Amino acid sequence: MTAIVPVRRAMREHDNTALVEASRNHEEVVPVHIVDESFFSEHTLGYPRVRFWSESLKKLKKGMGDGKDLVVRRGEPLEELQRLVDEVEADKLYYNREYTPYAKKRDSRIEESLDISVESFKDSVMFEKKEILTNSGTPYKVYTYYKKKWFKNTKRKPQEVEDYKTPELESVEIPGPEEMGFEMPDEMEWVWDASRDAGLERMEEFKDLILDYDRDRDYAWKDATSRLSPHLKFGTVSPREVFWEAERVKARNQDSDISGIETWQEELAWRDYYFQILWNYPHEVEEPFMDKYRGNEPDWDSRDQTPEKWNAWVEGKTGYPFVDAGMRQLKETGWMHNRLRMVVTNFSCKDLWLEWRDVHEYFSKMFVDAEISAMVGGIQWSYSIGTDAQPYFRVFNPTSQAEDYDPDGNYIRKWVPELEDVPDKYIHEPWKMPEEVQRNCGVEIGKDYPDRIVNYDEERKRSVERFEKIEN
């Protein structure tokens, strides 16, 4: 009796629900990863994500114990699975459910067409689909109420995989990003270790920071958040593992203030919240989540309509140092701090009026942790068109955001090094520097660092007016 387990985004053996179930019921199990080339050509992907994918797969394969293997094939998923079923005379396929439109389509074809029994499992989230509903039985559209039930509901513990054997089978090399057509961007430095060990180590480190998470998480220059997002995206660690690790810290600190731990666990609830939104309201990928803006959107400017604004934003050269620091952190590392993700998308919307779909495409290329659910959720939140979104009249002031969350300019100085010697007084508003100060600190505004490309006060008013045209 042989089972097949497609490994897609749970790049681990431990607590890989489909693999655990297969190993409980079969002595022979074939974990298989199918490289679907059409996925690479039809979706917007980028180097950081593809490299993390490739390296996490390689590390998974290398780390498998004696007699086990991760088989890798290239082709169309259904065809390759059917071929494998015939090859090993498999009698069952176990897979972990996923929630994106692409995965939904792929998996329903597998369910319908494969000529063996197929069973699927919840794995990459704590709660999925319609597990958490309002009292009237509809999916939540407001996070706060969703969160209450999320915390109350019983959560499963991580599970051990049983011993199994993999028959010897043909397997292709795992392609690297270059082979799939992705070159490392010039300014990027690869700072990620895509192994499960690295994910677990980071969780260990983060356990020393988690009690202060609620106090420190918005301070972009601090090492105060888990940075586990790519590991959770690719499943080198499972959400259950990290949730229960946090519970253990709670248990050890019963006499302390544990609000930091709970605030962090709330982020895992946000993660699930956006996954259930994507599953229940998939239109949000193409259109605004909010009904009133569907087919009736503000008239955003595409990047081709306003290339100067677009390029300045992407390059981190808007003249607003906090915004620029965020965009440069992204370019250089493939990751951006959450506070900055909010600041730069508020800015792209309400100060630059850039089309959110272009922003989505750019982030999809650049983020190592790119996840449609959280990304569309986050962008549409900032653009005031999403689920539980920021009201349209709330416009982040990029200067006061910087003063609040990077008061001494540490984050700015790290990512915008040309501003390193700018005095504290001007670090958030360098365009106000008198010429003499510019000379003294070696930064000529407009030459060494750009003058601000828009005036925040004017743009804020314009943006509110543009939204009001639709609102009224």
Ligand SMILES: Cc1cc2nc3c(=O)[nH]c(=O)nc-3n(C[C@H](O)[C@H](O)[C@H](O)COP(=O)(O)OP(=O)(O)OC[C@H]3O[C@@H](n4cnc5c(N)ncnc54)[C@H](O)[C@@H]3O)c2cc1C
């Ligand atoms: C415009 C925008 C785009 C975003 N795009 C993505 C994305 O593509 N992929 C992604 O994983 N997150 C995205 N987020 C959410 C959040 O910014 C990142 O999850 C977080 O910055 C990752 O850092 P961390 O691992 O240190 O998070 P921590 O603060 O340590 O949080 C722990 C985990 O919870 C999850 N999480 C945290 N915040 C959120 C959130 N707001 N929504 C959903 N899940 C969350 C992540 O898996 C994260 O690793 C986006 C947010 C915004 C505003």
